[in-house]
Amino acid sequence: MSPRELIVLGTASAVPTRQRNHNGYFLRWGDKGVLCDPGEGTQRQMSHAGIAAHDITTVCITHFHGDHCLGLPGVIQRIARDGVPHDVTVAFPNAGRAYFDRLRWASEFQPTDVIRPHPVAGSTPEPFGMPSITALPLRHSVPVYGYRIEDPSHVRVRGDELAAAGVRGPAVGQLKSTGSYVTDDGRTFLLDDFSDTVQGMSVAFVMDTGVCDNAVELACGVDLLVIESTYLESEREYAQRYRHLTAMQAGRIAAQAGAKKLLLTHFSERYTIDDGALFAREAATVFSGPIVVAHDLLRISLR
Structure with a gap:
């Protein structure tokens, strides 16, 4: 499998701290690269992480609060300066087009003509890009969209079972392409009976x-x-007032969704790196899977 890796460029919310850069997340997806929410300082964090402008094929802006977008001018100008030859799609809420x-x-x-704006609007925008990216509106004080990046599902044939039944070679190809195969002696094999959707x-x-x-x-x-x-639950009132999540609420969303792994990020400046265990502990009360508390320049393999 081609490499899949998340590199965390920043983990602060509205105010960066000495320990945390503003938001920024780079998803390496084979030969594609998705940059999500480049806040201030993203160019420098990319240098620390060994990410080049040429690595970026898509930028996803969830909304236009500064900690999620003020690094975009520098990133675009770096794309221009470094002469990136391929198109770079920039997705963003259409309500913030200005x-x-x-x-x-x-x-x-010196401008570049490789930037391709992709405004998203409505309750269910069409998936776009490669890898496939789906955007859905969330609930905040300004228009905001979340993004889901994924490979398409595929059918995996259980070849050992077919071989045991005497179906081999070109017959397997016919089964995969047409959904069924009939042997010379009249036996019928259906793809659904010998395959799984992955x-x-x-x-x-x-x-x-x-x-x-x-x-x-x-x-x-x-x-x-x-x-x-x-926030932590002790500041849940602030979370509700400003339409943010606590660690426990984030964990509950992960549990309800059946997510396999949870990465917590975007921490208020009131918390330090030493408070990370508190966030993990709160989320773990409602989510039983692996929990990672993000820190700047963290790398997570997705193999």
């Missing part, structure tokens, strides 16, 4: 939202859920 246009042309630079690898990004059904839908069965957990 902000995208300002960020796209935030300062004087779900493709998937990652969901759920940022800046209150509890909502679409957060669960985006995360349904994903291999990795990257989700904001701005």
Whole structure:
């Protein structure tokens, strides 16, 4: 399998700290690269992580609060400066198109024509890109979309069982292409009886939202859920007021969605790196799977 890896570029929420850069997540997906929510300092964090502008094929902006987008001008200008030859799709909420246009042309630079804006709108925008990316609206103080990145599902034939039944070679190819195979002696074999549907690898990004059904839908069965957990339960009142999640609420979304692994991020500046265990402990009260508390430049293999 081609490499699949998440590199965390930043883990702060509205205010960066000495320990945490603003948001930023780079998903290496084979020869593709998805950059999600580049906040301030993203270019420098990319250098620390060994990510080149040429590695980026898609940028996903969940919304236009500064900690999720103010690194975009620098990233676009770096794409131009480094002469990236391939198209780079930039997805963002259409309701914030004016902000995208300002960020796209935030300062004087030698422009590039490889940037391809992809505004998303409505309750169920069409999937786009390669790998396939699905966007769904979440619940925040401004229009915000979460993103799900995934490979398509595929059918895996149980060849050993077919071989034991005497079906081999070209007959297996016919079974896979037509869904059935009839032997010379009249026996019928159906693909559904000798195959399994294997779900493709998937990652969901759920940022800046209150509890909502679409957060669960985006995360349904994903291999990795990257989700904001701005507060602990002791500050749940703030979470409700500003439409954010606590670590326990993030864990509950992961549990309801059947996510395989949970990555907590986007922490309020009131917390330090030493508080990470508190976030993991809260989420673990409702989610039994693996829990990772993100820190800057963390790398997670998705093999």
